[in-house]
Amino acid sequence: MSERNPLFMPLVLVGGLIFGFGLAFSHMARPEVVLNFLQFEDFGLLFVMFGGAAVSGLTFFLAPRLLDRAPLTGDGFERRLKSFDRNVLIGGAIFGVGWGLSGICPGAAYASLGTGNVTILWALAGMFVGAHLQGYWRSRATDAAPAPSGAD
Amino acid sequence: MVADPVPLQLAADLFPNGVSRYAVGGLLVGLGTVVIYLGTGISAGASTFLESTLSYVSGQSRFQQYVASRDWRVVFTLGIVLGAATFAATVQSGLVSSSLYQPGTTGTLYEVAGITFWSTDVQPWRLLVGGVLVGVGTRVGKGCTSGHGVCGVGSASKTSIVGVLTFLTVAIGTAQVVSALGVSP
Numbered sequence: 001m002s003e004r005n006p007l008f009m010p011l012v013l014v015g016g017l018i019f020g021f022g023l024a025f026s027h028m029a030r031p032e033v034v035l036n037f038l039q040f041e042d043f044g045l046l047f048v049m050f051g052g053a054a055v056s057g058l059t060f061f062l063a064p065r066l067l068d069r070a071p072l073t074g075d076g077f078e079r080r081l082k083s084f085d086r087n088v089l090i091g092g093a094i095f096g097v098g099w100g101l102s103g104i105c106p107g108a109a110y111a112s113l114g115t116g117n118v119t120i121l122w123a124l125a126g127m128f129v130g131a132h133l134q135g136y137w138r139s140r141a142t143d144a145a146p147a148p149s150g151a152d
Numbered sequence: 153m154v155a156d157p158v159p160l161q162l163a164a165d166l167f168p169n170g171v172s173r174y175a176v177g178g179l180l181v182g183l184g185t186v187v188i189y190l191g192t193g194i195s196a197g198a199s200t201f202l203e204s205t206l207s208y209v210s211g212q213s214r215f216q217q218y219v220a221s222r223d224w225r226v227v228f229t230l231g232i233v234l235g236a237a238t239f240a241a242t243v244q245s246g247l248v249s250s251s252l253y254q255p256g257t258t259g260t261l262y263e264v265a266g267i268t269f270w271s272t273d274v275q276p277w278r279l280l281v282g283g284v285l286v287g288v289g290t291r292v293g294k295g296c297t298s299g300h301g302v303c304g305v306g307s308a309s310k311t312s313i314v315g316v317l318t319f320l321t322v323a324i325g326t327a328q329v330v331s332a333l334g335v336s337p
Contacts, residue, residue: 007191008191008192008224009223009224009227011187011188011191011192012188012192012196012224012227012228012231013227013228013230013231013234014187014231015184015185015187015188015191015196015228015231016184016188016227016228016229016230016231016232016234016235017184017231017232017234017235017238018180018181018183018184018187018235019180019181019184019185019228019231019232019235019298020184020231020232020233020234020235020236020237020238020239021180021235021236021238021239022176022177022178022179022180022181022182022183022184022235023177023181023232023235023236024177024235024236024239024240024244025173025176025177025180025239025243025253026173026174026176026177026178026180026181027169027173027174027177027256027258028174028177029236030256030258030259030270030272031272031274031279032258032259032272032273032274032337033256033258035274035327035331035337036258038323038324038326038327038328039327039328039331040324040328041168042166042167042168042169043166043167044167044169044170044171044173044174045174046174047171047174047175047178048174048175048177048178048181049178049297049301049302049305050178051174051175051177051178051179051181051182052178052179052181052182052185052298052301052302052306053182053301053302053305053306054182054306055178055179055181055182055183055185055186055306056182056185056186056189056195056302056303056306056307057305057306057307057308059182059186059189059190059306060189060195060303060306060307063189063190067190069193070189070190070191070192070193070194071191072191072192073191073192073193073194075192075193075194076193077189077193079307079309080195081307081309081311082294082295082304082309082311082312083311084310084311084314087292087293087294088293088294088311088314088315088318089293089314089318090292090293091288091289091290091291091292091293091294091315092289092293092300092314092315092316092318092319092322093289093293093318093319093322094285094288094289094292094293095285095286095288095289095290095293095296095319095322095323096289096318096319096320096321096322096323096325096326097282097285097289097322097323097326098281098282098283098284098285098286098287098288098289099282099286099297099319099323099326100282100322100323100324100325100326100327100330101278101281101282101285101326101327101330102274102278102279102281102282102283102286103274103278103282103327104279104282104283104286105198105199105286105290105296105297105298106198106199106201106202106286106290106296106297106298107197107198107199107232107296107297107298108297109283110198110201110229110232110233110236111232111233111235111236112236112272113233113236114232114233114234114235114236114237114238114239114240115236115237115239115240115244115269115270116237116240116262116264116267116269116270116271117259117269117270117271117272118271119271119272119274119276119279120272120279122276122279122280122283123279123280123282123283123286124283125280125283126279126280126281126282126283126284126285126286126287127199127202127283127284127286127287127290128202128205128206128287129283129284129287130202130283130284130285130286130287130288130289130291131199131202131203131206131287131288131290131291132206132210132212132287133284133287133288134214134287134288134291134292135203135206135210135212135214135215135291136212136214138214138292139212139213139214139215142213142214143213
């Protein structure tokens with residue numbers, strides 16, 4: 001691994017701290033609140049998603065125009081968009097069933113643990129099992145298929 | 153002066169806990185991703201941590217693409233846990249109070265060493281089964297609520313907007329059906 005700026009890890013930690021504090025403050029780290037939103041009993045959660053997207057959207061718009069390179073990595077601020085294929089729909093639907101059943105998503109689960117929610121370890125264990133299952137299946141499919149002409 | 157009661161009643165129905173805690177929390181979530189993005193150029197999502205962390209213990213080829221990023225993803229997740237713990241030790245414990253924070257009545261509060269912690273009442277089987285599906289779905293679908301929802305929608309990515317509409321629609325349907333079947337909490 002190439003040498004990293006010594007401030008790289010501390011900055012990631014600070015970003016995570018703000019992110020986790022925000023998830024806890026908003027109550028999105030509580031499955032009950034997410035379920036109340038999905039059952040149309042409290043629409044407040046829309047403000048978490050759109051509030052977050054508004055702040056990041058403004059930054060993603062301005063940073064490439066005003067700044068040259070990220071100071072800690074030297075990388076540019078170009079958009080790195082994910083390609084669209086069938087998996088976005090299939091995976092999104094599977095995630096939707098899981099989110100609707102449990103009321104928890106990955107970032108909120110980490111934050112939920114921080115607020116003292118030991119019971120959420122069931123969901124975190126499930127997420128690792130699920131991520132491992134799909135990794136196992138897809139690794140086998142990829143290893144069995146002929147080498148692709150270009151990496152994604 | 154008499155306020156028009158209809159819009160107020162509507163707002164109370166749609167937002168029984170107000171909007172300030174949601175809006176402030178959302179802005180902080182956005183700020184967390186922005187801090188990392190401005191410093192490093194990385195738009196961080198939360199669900200990749202699941203696969204990148206598995207690369208420490210599993211040789212599956214699928215996980216090896218995340219070896220380079222797995223260390224900082226552990227730090228990011230640790231930050232999320234500690235940030236939420238900071239919230240528990242301050243606002244949730246009543247050490248810091250704000251008119252922008254509406255405590256609500258969900259779940260169960262408990263105290264350890266003077267700190268007020270919180271735990272969910274949602275049944276473990278829902279968390280476990282839902283968690284497995286979240287683990288499969290977010291990774292097959294290329295992102296979760298933070299990667300697609302906050303970063304992807306923020307960068308006006310069509311892939312992410314379609315992803316969010318898909319999981320949001322399916323989640324609403326699922327939660328409504330589960331609730332109609334009488335499963336609570």
